Amino acid sequence: MKTEGTAEGIERFSSAGKGRGLRALTHYKVGDLLFTCPAYTYVLTVSERGNHCEFCFARKEGLSKCGKCKQAFYCNVDCQRGDWPMHKLECSSMCIFKENWDPSETVRLTARIIAKQKTQMEKTASEKLLTVIEFESHLEKLDNEKRELIQSDIAALHHFYAKHLEYPDNAALVVLFAQVNCNGFTIEDEELSHLGSAVFPDVALMNHSCCPNVIVTYKGTLAEVRAVQEINAGDEVFTSYIDLLYPTDDRNDRLKDSYFFNCDCKECATKGKDKAKMETRKMNEPPKPETIRDMVKYARNVIEEFRRAKHYKTPSDLLEICELSLDKMGDAFEDTNVYMLHMMYQAMGVCLYMQDWEGALRYGEKIIKPYSKHYPPYSLNVASMWLKLGRLYIGLEKKSLGVKALKKAIAIMEVAHGKDHHYIAEIKKELEDH
Ligand SMILES: [Zn+2]
Ligand SMILES: [Zn+2]
Ligand SMILES: [Zn+2]
Numbered sequence: 001m002k003t004e005g006t007a008e009g010i011e012r013f014s015s016a017g018k019g020r021g022l023r024a025l026t027h028y029k030v031g032d033l034l035f036t037c038p039a040y041t042y043v044l045t046v047s048e049r050g051n052h053c054e055f056c057f058a059r060k061e062g063l064s065k066c067g068k069c070k071q072a073f074y075c076n077v078d079c080q081r082g083d084w085p086m087h088k089l090e091c092s093s094m095c096i097f098k099e100n101w102d103p104s105e106t107v108r109l110t111a112r113i114i115a116k117q118k119t120q121m122e123k124t125a126s127e128k129l130l131t132v133i134e135f136e137s138h139l140e141k142l143d144n145e146k147r148e149l150i151q152s153d154i155a156a157l158h159h160f161y162a163k164h165l166e167y168p169d170n171a172a173l174v175v176l177f178a179q180v181n182c183n184g185f186t187i188e189d190e191e192l193s194h195l196g197s198a199v200f201p202d203v204a205l206m207n208h209s210c211c212p213n214v215i216v217t218y219k220g221t222l223a224e225v226r227a228v229q230e231i232n233a234g235d236e237v238f239t240s241y242i243d244l245l246y247p248t249d250d251r252n253d254r255l256k257d258s259y260f261f262n263c264d265c266k267e268c269a270t271k272g273k274d275k276a277k278m279e280t281r282k283m284n285e286p287p288k289p290e291t292i293r294d295m296v297k298y299a300r301n302v303i304e305e306f307r308r309a310k311h312y313k314t315p316s317d318l319l320e321i322c323e324l325s326l327d328k329m330g331d332a333f334e335d336t337n338v339y340m341l342h343m344m345y346q347a348m349g350v351c352l353y354m355q356d357w358e359g360a361l362r363y364g365e366k367i368i369k370p371y372s373k374h375y376p377p378y379s380l381n382v383a384s385m386w387l388k389l390g391r392l393y394i395g396l397e398k399k400s401l402g403v404k405a406l407k408k409a410i411a412i413m414e415v416a417h418g419k420d421h422h423y424i425a426e427i428k429k430e431l432e433d434h
Helices: 077-100 105-119 144-161 170-183 248-259 266-270 289-309 315-329 338-353 357-374 380-395 399-416 422-433
Strands: 003-007 010-015 019-024 033-038 041-044 185-188 194-199 214-219 222-227
Touching: 041 105, 077 105, 077 144, 105 144, 105 170, 105 194, 144 170, 170 248, 185 214, 248 266, 289 315, 289 338, 315 338, 338 357, 357 380, 380 399, 380 422, 399 422
Parallel strands: none
Antiparallel strands: 003 010, 010 019, 033 222, 041 194, 185 194, 214 222
């Protein structure tokens, strides 16, 4: 194993069987900050326009809009000026295409990378250990379906960004999209709502584990990486690329599909949590293995169906998909089974969207306990669930339950986000106000 570069307490190295990776040079205790990485480039998601500043991602009321397209919102003139090199790629195009302007977020982010690469010649502060051009593309592993998706993204890039971008040739664009697909990040808020997409090269250097020793959180468009387990000098630093709720086979299908590898972490080797995650109903005789297999297949199909349906079905139709599938899976699965929890979580999201607070709370109360068991001790999924519950309780005048839940969220977030994060200050303010 040889050293290829350092940045204070961490270094890039060749990890056996995993290619390059990140290694600690010093000891970190739980909650310690390992490093930060400013976004190389980023884009605010369309549905959050007006809620967050396009440039610094600050969430506030009364942002001022771009006078030309009236679609981008900023804190002040400085943020607007700062964003112009990126916003100009879309401003006039949005005016021309109007309601037909609909490039995917991947296309929007990739357009910004191309623009950035044209103007930024030297290495950025986001690339101390890994540069964007070094990103893995896994080009040779792409199947036809993935290649077709990339080609339609390239078509959209040409369609919506023709005026302002000089494009690399098609082969180079295929590589770039493939790189973005396996190295891009999504930025979420404290309730895990999607805020946007970004490229954080140094963060992308970390390999995956289902028992990660760090968590990535965001302060505006800055990524911060903190220890959630004790890390010793010489240890590899692992983050998780995926939602860790699911059983081992399911997790590995997701990893294989998006990142082209199988995980060999301790959790994947021992499958220690699989039994609890796949809890079946206690009946006179245990359900047959093929019954469970069929039900898992059904569950995974319905998850996919719901994911697609979200884009075009009404909330009440979506809630019906959730309820029907919970009813069917409930024949074989306990309420603590992760596939039941997945659909309850979706149902809770629909209830929140419909402002059915009691409905959301009912689902949330069923989810939180098994969630805490299935996820690692410090998990953003668990923290955000406590936070949602706490805010629901307080909104519904159940003050003492609300305070208890918000304190649970804070306890996790003080480790994952750091004690001085503005999210924690905001939650503490909510506690004081009630
Ligand atoms: Zn701003
Ligand atoms: Zn504009
Ligand atoms: Zn694993």
